[in-house]
Amino acid sequence: MSLRFALLGLLSDQSMSGYDLTKRFEQSMGNVWPARHSQIYPELNKLNKEGLIEIVAEGPRGRKEYRATEDGRAAVHHWLTEIPTEWSIRSEPMLRSFFLWMLSPEEARTYLRDYRTWFQQRLDGYNEIKQYWTPETEGEKASRVVLEAGVYQAEAAIAWANWALEQYGDTRDSDA
Amino acid sequence: MSLRFALLGLLSDQSMSGYDLTKRFEQSMGNVWPARHSQIYPELNKLNKEGLIEIVAEGPRGRKEYRATEDGRAAVHHWLTEIPTEWSIRSEPMLRSFFLWMLSPEEARTYLRDYRTWFQQRLDGYNEIKQYWTPETEGEKASRVVLEAGVYQAEAAIAWANWALEQYGDTRDSDA
């Protein structure tokens, strides 16, 4: 169900095509809710048939630009306020960490350094965006708040990786 | 693919039945990779047929206790060292946060307070476990390291929620 509300929410803020939405998922949105174009396009057609979104413009190459209807925005509001949040998350990096005991200490440290590096790059990317991006729409202002969550999470992930590296016998601070 | 390695990893540390594994997922493992018994039992039968796990004991009510074979442990090692990690995660709470601009400030604050409360309860639970649980097997020692990741992340989530509450006009520190 979440994908449809993700699309409705994005189309409540700005009108966009499926192609634009796909890029959005590849960039920011996919960090918390991945989706491919093969899932997005059929869902848009469903939402359109249900009257939750409407076509506001057509462009070259069959491009269709959608925006959420009043019903669509109401559906997002209902979801946010009445439908209980699914709190549990799915994280393969953390799943893998449960099994670090099956690796040699050196292999485990390699994993933890990769983990740290990945989040460090995220963090660098987020800070870059913070520096050069000025949110304009209401949706972008909220995205800016979520971006900050990414910063907090990445910093926590890096701090944990450093702590875990000590547990796995890392004394140096290589690749920090 | 991840579920099979989660099961193989758990059964590399301790022999367990599908029922035991299901409880494991309801407790610790499900925090990072949820799974129900209806997914676990068929996967165990597949792993058994493939020779990656074997039955070590049978008990009352058709209980079957499994453990990973040498091949099974090798499969986990291969996964951890050779198969690239899927870094992106799936988090409905963060997805919802993208759309807080569609709520009234008071509704947004309610969501953020619920968010903070949920992570605070997680954190309390984690600290409780840290206090009374002494890891014994190698797998449990690694789980202890992952538990610490939960602590870091919950603390970061709470810190972010407090920051976000300020953005959404919260001055008091209610429900902290």
Added chain:
DNA sequence: AAGGACATGTAAAGTGTTACATGATTGT
């Protein structure tokens, strides 16, 4: 004129959830 980006779609396979289904054992 050619390559890359734009643009949309479907089909098949794989993964995950909910609901259905059954029965044995243990503790009170």
Added chain:
DNA sequence: ACAATCATGTAACACTTTACATGTCCTT
């Protein structure tokens, strides 16, 4: 005896990924 827990399984449906499929427009 009854209730709770233990214990396993399947079926239908929903969601997600990968692969297939097609064609247009823009820039150099």
